[in-house]
Amino acid sequence: MTDRRNFLKSSSLLIGGLWLSPNIAAARARIAPSDQVRVALIGCRNMGFGILKHHLALPDVRCIALCDVDQNVLEEKLGEIEAATGTRPEGFQDFRKVLERQDIDAVIIGTPDHWHCLIAVAACQAGKDVYVEKPMANSIGECDLIQQAGKRFDRVIQVGQQQRSGQAFIESRDLVKSGHLGKIRKVNIWSNFNYGLGNEKVPNSAVPKGVDYGFWLGPAPQRDFNSNRFHGSWRHFWDYGGGLMSDWGVHLLDMAIWVEENPSAPSRVLTYARNVNTENRDRDTFDTMNVLFSKKDFLINYDMNGGLQTGPYEKPYGIAYVGEKGTLVVNRGGYEIYPEWDGTANAPKCEAKKLEGTKESHNLHVANFVDCIKTRKQTVCPPEAGRIAALHAHIPNIAARVGAEELLWDDAKREFVGNKAANALIWPDYREPWVLPKL
Structure with a gap:
C-alpha cells in the first residue's frame, strides 16, 4: 500500500490537469517512440474525452485515433487534440477500423454502456489493452465476457471506478x-x-x-x-x-x-x-x-x-x-x-x-492504467472488481x-x-x- 500511495502522489504532481502545458509537450518530445503508449478513444463526448485528456497529461502517451458515430463530435474533438498537441489523430466512425491499426497499444471506451462489451472484447482479441468506463457492461453476462476476454488474451484492463485511486x-x-x-x-x-x-x-x-x-x-x-x-x-x-x-x-x-x-x-x-x-x-x-x-x-x-x-x-x-x-x-x-x-x-x-x-482521482486512475500497460501488473480496478x-x-x-x-x-x-x-x-x-x- 505504501509503494502505491507514493506512486499516486508523484503522479498527481506530474499530471494534475496539465494536458495543455508546454512542459508536457517538451517532456513528450524527449521520449523515444519505443517508450510511448499509443492510445485511441472510442466514444468522444464528455467522460470519454475527459479520460483521454488525463492520458495526454502523461508525457509518454500519444493519441493515435478518435472514433465517434457523431461526425460533429468527432470533428470538434479532433480539432481540440490538434490544437493541444500539434498532431491531429485519425478520425473514424467505425470502431472496428480503429482496432485494425497495429500501432495502437490501448483503447479508451467512453461509449454508452450497451457498447462496452462488444468493443472491449474485440479490443482484447485485437491485442489492445482497455480502459473501459463504468459500469463495466450493461448486463451481468456481458461483464463475464469482458473478464474472460481479458484473461484469455492476457490484456491489461482498467474499469473506470476511479474512487479506488482517490x-x-x-x-x-x-x-x-x-x-x-x-x-x-x-x-x-x-x-x-x-x-x-x-x-x-x-x-x-x-x-x-x-x-x-x-x-x-x-x-x-x-x-x-x-x-x-x-x-x-x-x-x-x-x-x-x-x-x-x-x-x-x-x-x-x-x-x-x-x-x-x-x-x-x-x-x-x-x-x-x-x-x-x-x-x-x-x-x-x-x-x-x-x-x-x-x-x-x-x-x-x-x-x-x-x-x-x-x-x-x-x-x-x-x-x-x-x-x-x-x-x-x-x-x-x-x-x-x-x-x-x-x-x-x-x-x-x-x-x-x-x-x-x-479532489477527483481520474488522473491517478489513468496513471495507474498506463503504468500497468508498461509493467503488465494488475490494475487498481481489474475486471473482477x-x-x-x-x-x-x-x-x-x-x-x-x-x-x-x-x-x-x-x-x-x-x-x-x-x-x-x-x-x-x-x-x-x-x-x-x-x-x-x-x-
Whole structure:
C-alpha cells in the first residue's frame, strides 16, 4: 500500500490537469517512440474525452485515433487534440477500423454502456489493452465476457471506478481494514441527484445531421430517434444503461465491497423501487430505490433518490462505515470520523480524524492504467472488481424490473435461484447483425 500511495502522489504532481502545458509537450518530445503508449478513444463526448485528456497529461502517451458515430463530435474533438498537441489523430466512425491499426497499444471506451462489451472484447482479441468506463457492461453476462476476454488474451484492463485511486477512499479503506472503527456492522450509502429524474418528455425527431444513428443503436433495439435517448440522457433507458443505480451506484457500492475481507458478488438482495415523480418524465429507470445486500462481513444499505439534492451529514452522496467504535463518512471531498462515546471511560471509543479538500482521482486512475500497460501488473480496478461492482447495481435493477422484492444469486452457476423472469435479463438480446462475442 505504501509503494502505491507514493506512486499516486508523484503522479498527481506530474499530471494534475496539465494536458495543455508546454512542459508536457517538451517532456513528450524527449521520449523515444519505443517508450510511448499509443492510445485511441472510442466514444468522444464528455467522460470519454475527459479520460483521454488525463492520458495526454502523461508525457509518454500519444493519441493515435478518435472514433465517434457523431461526425460533429468527432470533428470538434479532433480539432481540440490538434490544437493541444500539434498532431491531429485519425478520425473514424467505425470502431472496428480503429482496432485494425497495429500501432495502437490501448483503447479508451467512453461509449454508452450497451457498447462496452462488444468493443472491449474485440479490443482484447485485437491485442489492445482497455480502459473501459463504468459500469463495466450493461448486463451481468456481458461483464463475464469482458473478464474472460481479458484473461484469455492476457490484456491489461482498467474499469473506470476511479474512487479506488482517490486519497480519501484509500485512507478510509485503510482505517476500516485496520480496525480503527472496530467491527463494522453495516455500510450506509446514499446518492441524491436531480438528474436521476430523467428529462421532460419531447417528441421524436429527425436524426441530427452527421450522426450514424443505426451504428449508435448498435446491438440495442431499433427505435425512432428521440433526443432524450441520445447524448447525455441515454442512461435512463434499459436499452443503453441502468439509471442512477448503475451510474453513481457502481462507484459507491464499490467502496463498500472494497473493504470486505474477501470481496464477493451479492447472494441475497432485497429491493424497493418506485418511480415517485412521473410528471412528464421520460425514463425507464427508477428515481427511488432502497436496496439491502446481506453480505458475510456486514450489511450494505443503499438509498437512492433521483430529484433530491440533500442527504445525511449534509452531503448529497456519501458512504458511512458504521463501526462499533465510530462511524467514518466519506465522499470525494474527504472524510470524517465520528467516534462513539464510552460512558465508562468517559472518552471517545476511537480517535476522531478528518480529511478535507480532496479532489477527483481520474488522473491517478489513468496513471495507474498506463503504468500497468508498461509493467503488465494488475490494475487498481481489474475486471473482477468491475464485475462484482456491476452485479451490485444490475441485480437490484433486475429485481425492480421483474417486480421481485428479493432475489437470490448463485454466483458459481451465474444464475438467479428460482426466478425465470430475472434469469431472462442476465443476457441482452442483440439486434442483428450484431451478435454476442463468443470466447
